[in-house]
Amino acid sequence: MPSIRAIIFDFDGTFAPQTNRLHFLSFARAFERAGYKLTERELAPLMGVPQDEIVRTLLPSSDEQEVRDISAHKSAEYKKLIEHERIPKANIRTAETLKKRGFKVAISSGSYRWAITKLLPAHLMNDLITAESVHRPKPDPEILLKTAHDIHVHPEHCVYVGDSWRDCEAARRADMFFVGVLADLTADELVLAEPDMIIDRVSELLKIFKKAPQEVDS
Known part of the structure; x- marks a missing residue:
C-alpha cells in the first residue's frame, strides 16, 4: 500500500x-x-x-x-x-479522528446530494461529490478522480472505502487502494470482486490508518 x-x-x-x-x-x-x-x-x-x-x-x-x-x-x-435516521456515531467519530490524524476525508457517492446531506453533519467531510457532479456512474472512475482532484491528493495516495463490486472496480480503475466493508445486501458480490482489504465496519479503519504523511501531493 x-x-x-x-x-x-x-x-x-x-x-x-x-x-x-x-x-x-x-x-x-x-x-x-x-x-x-x-x-x-x-x-x-x-x-x-x-x-x-x-x-x-x-x-x-x-x-x-x-x-x-x-x-x-x-x-x-x-x-x-430517512426522516429519523442518523449515521452511526462510531462512523462520525471515525471521520473526525481521521481528520485529526491528518487525513483528508470525503464522500464520493452515486446518490443524490439531498439524500446524503439529510443525514451527513455539515462540515464533517473535506469534500462531497454526488451523482449530480459526474456524467458516468461507478464503476467508471470519474467520480473518484474528481474527488481526488478536488481535495488535491493524487489517486494513488487515496483509499476508497465501499461496499459493492462497483466501488471496488471504480477504485481499481482510479488507481486507488480499496477497502471493502461487508454490508447486508452486497457482501457476496463484494468478496467476489477481491478488494485489497475487507473489514466488517468503518471504525476498523482507525486501527489501520494511524497518521497521515506530512507532505501532500497535489
Missing part, C-alpha cells in the same frame, strides 16, 4: 450502513404502487446505479413516463424513511 493521505467513503451501505435496506424498501413500495414486485436479489446487483437506470433495467418494457413516475415515488418514500 502506498502512503495514504486521503480516505474517501462511499455513502450508502458504507458510511451510512442502514441506507441500502431503506433504498430497497422505498424501491419495493414504488414498484408495488405501479403494480410490480421487487426482491432484494433483483436489486442488490444494481446498488449504486442511478435511480432511473435501475427502473429501466428492472422494467425494460416501461416507457419513460412510467420510469419517471416510479423514480419520483421511490424518492418520496425514501425521504419518509
Whole structure:
C-alpha cells in the first residue's frame, strides 16, 4: 500500500450502513404502487446505479413516463424513511479522528446530494461529490478522480472505502487502494470482486490508518 493521505467513503451501505435496506424498501413500495414486485436479489446487483437506470433495467418494457413516475415515488418514500435516521456515531467519530490524524476525508457517492446531506453533519467531510457532479456512474472512475482532484491528493495516495463490486472496480480503475466493508445486501458480490482489504465496519479503519504523511501531493 502506498502512503495514504486521503480516505474517501462511499455513502450508502458504507458510511451510512442502514441506507441500502431503506433504498430497497422505498424501491419495493414504488414498484408495488405501479403494480410490480421487487426482491432484494433483483436489486442488490444494481446498488449504486442511478435511480432511473435501475427502473429501466428492472422494467425494460416501461416507457419513460412510467420510469419517471416510479423514480419520483421511490424518492418520496425514501425521504419518509430517512426522516429519523442518523449515521452511526462510531462512523462520525471515525471521520473526525481521521481528520485529526491528518487525513483528508470525503464522500464520493452515486446518490443524490439531498439524500446524503439529510443525514451527513455539515462540515464533517473535506469534500462531497454526488451523482449530480459526474456524467458516468461507478464503476467508471470519474467520480473518484474528481474527488481526488478536488481535495488535491493524487489517486494513488487515496483509499476508497465501499461496499459493492462497483466501488471496488471504480477504485481499481482510479488507481486507488480499496477497502471493502461487508454490508447486508452486497457482501457476496463484494468478496467476489477481491478488494485489497475487507473489514466488517468503518471504525476498523482507525486501527489501520494511524497518521497521515506530512507532505501532500497535489
